[in-house]
Amino acid sequence: MNVMQNPLSMFDVKDNVALITGASGAFGMVAARILAGAGAKLVLVAGNQAALDEISEECRGMGADVTAINTRPTDEAICADLVAQAVKAYGQLDILVVASGMNKVALINDMPPEDFNAVMDANVTQTWLLSRAAAGQMKEQGKGGKIVLVSSARGLLGHPAGYTAYCTSKSATDGLTKALGCELGPTGITVNAIAPTVFRSPLTAWMFEDTPEATKVRDGFLSRVPKGRLGEPEDLAGPLLFLASKASDFYTGHILYADGGYTAG
Template identity: 75%
Template sequence: MSSFGNPHSLFDVEGRVALITGATGAFGQVAARTLADAGCHLVLAAGNAESLKEIADACSELSASVTVVNSRPDDEEKCQAMVDAAVAAHGRLDILVVASGMNKVAKIDEMPLEDFTSVMDANVTHSWILAKVATKQMKKQGDGGKIVLVSSARGLLGHPNGYTAYCASKAAVDGITKALGCELGETGITVNAIAPTVFRSPLTAWMFEDTDHAKTVRTGFLSRVPKGRLGEPEDLAGPLLFLASRASDFYTGHILYADGGYTAG
């Protein structure tokens, strides 16, 4: 067995340059704070300028160097501008975290085609474009890189309440992750995805409340979760740091379920 020194060094990302899209969302903020605290230089991208300033200021207070791009990854030109911002500020790009995305819920016979298309664009097409432009830059640098996409337990499992667009989009993200993991294997660029189940965020805060409705929904959901609780933001921080660091160098094309065992049963 070869010696690899201090195992803590495998998780060291200090000085690495990370681009996070959807930086104002629930997972985007976790990613930003985690990598800021770990010593990364950050490029934070999001469409909401006020919320973007708030998370940028929070990361600056953690002594991180922060560049902001007030834009959503709606097309290739905008995605390229995000990568260019990282290169302009720090000369390179080491880590891409695609935390941008969306959901629209409706039964299939009630969902307009444009709603289905908008979910697929936000979750699949934009992830693909960001991976494309990041791959070009990382290949140019020649020393590898880390691409982390955001999937969901719903990429593996269906849902009875109007999730055809979301489930399809996250299954497609899983496919991109696996295909790119194979395609880029010999380049040193790893491509992996974090797939959470329900975790605390502004959209799910009601599930944590002490109301009869929340208790009923929570009890039914937790009957499928071996860990017996809903997820917290910090449950995503560890997996992200792992996938963004040298500790995951032998992991690619992998979907890491942060779900308390939900998909295991």
Template identity: 70%
Template sequence: MSETFLKNPLSLFDVRGKTAIVTGASGAFGALAAQVLAGAGANVVIAAGKADELKKTAADCEALGAKVESIALRPSSEANCEKIVKAAVDTFGRLDILVVGSGKNDVSKIVDMAPERFLDVMDANVTQSWLMARAAGKQMLAQGKDGKTSGKIVLMSSARGLLGHPAGYTAYCASKSAVDGITKALGCEWGDTGITVNAIAPTVFRSALTAWMYEDTDKAKDVRKGFLSRVPKGRLGEPSDLAGPLLFLASAASDFYTGHILYADGGYTAG
């Protein structure tokens, strides 16, 4: 341990002046990730397909004092991913952090789901994560000097990458298991480069899509009762429950962590 570290342990979490890309920045997790990194002092490049909603995320990040660059693209092709990375380098000179917050779900029993719908979920969650990690990793490796390369890649997994679900989650569960596989494989592949690759795997947390589960209605109470019987912490997740894990994985505090799936689930996967 260095003397500097002992005098200021919080310096391990310092991302001031770092450049971060966040994809899916118009969605619940992506917007949160962008604001957490912005509030911590990083320069933020936000990407999403919904230009209007991207403007709101940009404004929220700028209100926190961050320098922000927006690009209305999804990481849906090699060319798009390279454009997103180029936007970061052209604007801020380098790339230090990638957070892949983009993705989707499509709930359906397998016998009712057309193969095209399954493949669409796999593309959004798996292929796009792979493409974005590839583009960012190429840039991070190219930035290395004197054998010293660094970079933080954070993918978005789910407790459903580990556990099944009875309500038509074959596409989603398969996609998140694949994201876990990418995380572990890249953690090994880039293990000696200074680039870390990890994933956050939440269970239900408050967002526009899940807001109904937090309501004081009979339906919401019934759903919560069954779900919370499996959650040792006894409550559903809040956005703030993802903020700490994200900052940890995006900063030097996690330098010895790679290929790791961090379950932000209140103990759901432990029981």
């Protein structure tokens, strides 16, 4: 009854320890700001030192306790060490947000196999390794936990312009989310994914510009978006806080599409 008297308490992540990989990327930076503002303790991981320093200082300026680690989760040992460093710094791990990944765009006959494999490794294998390391620690703690993966609307829908590697990797992320949700459900660990469509970021900034090329591409895309606009970073705040908090305790193996209705039609 106390929860129902104060429903906002279900979204409380104050003093929870969150490990965020890809923290210097578009989604990772949003996740860091959201969880910092909500009072979580952060372990921010990124390969770009300058961008990592920038987001770390920004979060500290919001009052968050931040540990910054300049690396990429490229193998089993690194992934295990990231979890160990989170525990060493703060005594526990409550939330994992896997926002690291990559894309290489080319038509199938123009894409070298090594590029396809690189995308699959960054988006699938490394996500699996991070989830594996975090789940082991969360099981040991015995209090459950929250694993949030980053998928894409492209995990559900194809794309005509050279996205065979990316779409395949995000479909695999969706499958991993569902399989882990089933496997870890009995332990109290929830595994869910946020699947955005086009959001404002350094990589997509050109689509928001008032140029003939951008207008043509944007108008074509928006013709399929019921909300009639592209995504903004703040559109990810509610879904992430929901999936990282007790509010989502009964939700696992779920793909949450942050897409303005794009995949609904």
